[in-house]
Amino acid sequence: MSKAIILDNQFEKASEIDLPQRYDGINEHNLYLYVKSYLASLRANSASAKNRGEVSGGGKKPWSQKGGGRARAGSITSPVFVGGGVSHGPSNNRNYDLKINKKQKKLALEYALKQKTENAKLYITDSIAVASSKTKDAQAIVKTLGERSVLFVCQMSDEPTFLAFRNLKNCYLVDANELNAYLVAAFHSVVMEKAVFDEIIQSK
Structure with a gap:
């Protein structure tokens, strides 16, 4: 004993x-489940990135659709531009708590x-x-x-x-x-x- x-x-x-x-x-x-729940509750959940719809600007087309010799672009908020939105970035609205x-x-x-x-x-x-x-x-x-x-x-x-x-x-x-x-x-x-x-x- x-x-x-x-x-x-x-x-x-x-x-x-x-x-x-x-x-x-x-x-x-039971101990595994508790430790998993305890550590999940400690997560700060503060990582966040803006997607292309949340980035300010982008109302004007950067350049003409044709004739410039460059790829077409519709908005500077696109993830392909520096300062644009992030594709599939982290979001702080996720709930990590485990019951x-x-x-x-x-x-x-x-x-x-x-x-x-x-x-x-x-x-x-x-x-x-x-x-x-x-x-x-x-x-x-x-x-x-x-x-x-x-x-x-x-x-x-x-x-x-x-x-x-x-x-x-x-x-x-x-x-x-x-x-x-x-x-x-x-x-x-x-x-x-x-x-x-x-x-x-x-x-x-």
Whole structure:
């Protein structure tokens, strides 16, 4: 059975705790769908180009139809002219959002957490707090864990703790309401407060 690692106040391993039985057998496709939806929602959708009907000008025929020795042309807004419209260019009216229901979101998070426990990368601690607000103190916690990258999850972080973690490039601090399957999957390990962990595993 999958187990999460319980940490003491010094962020060292103290014991282990089992995940609920329902975490076994979750389809990994739920995580794929959530990550796909999450990344799609981050798209800026700002690329846009004018087609020949949107470019200003073009009311007058550039030159006579015949006698000039050149190819015929009806408007300077044609894509063949510099400054003309763009053929099949990008449009910012496209909707990239992908629908995913609440049950799939929950299953995706549970699957991501289960993957972390299988690799012994899910840590539970009573509190994540750095009262000094010093980055070196936050760095000491990360160093004690010895992980490549760490996601810290608080029930509700305070300003000193936020200031301590914000400049560390190998970790990220979020509140419980910001936690999602993408963040859990993206980081090498996850450290969360016990209150957050209990809330997740007790939710039906």
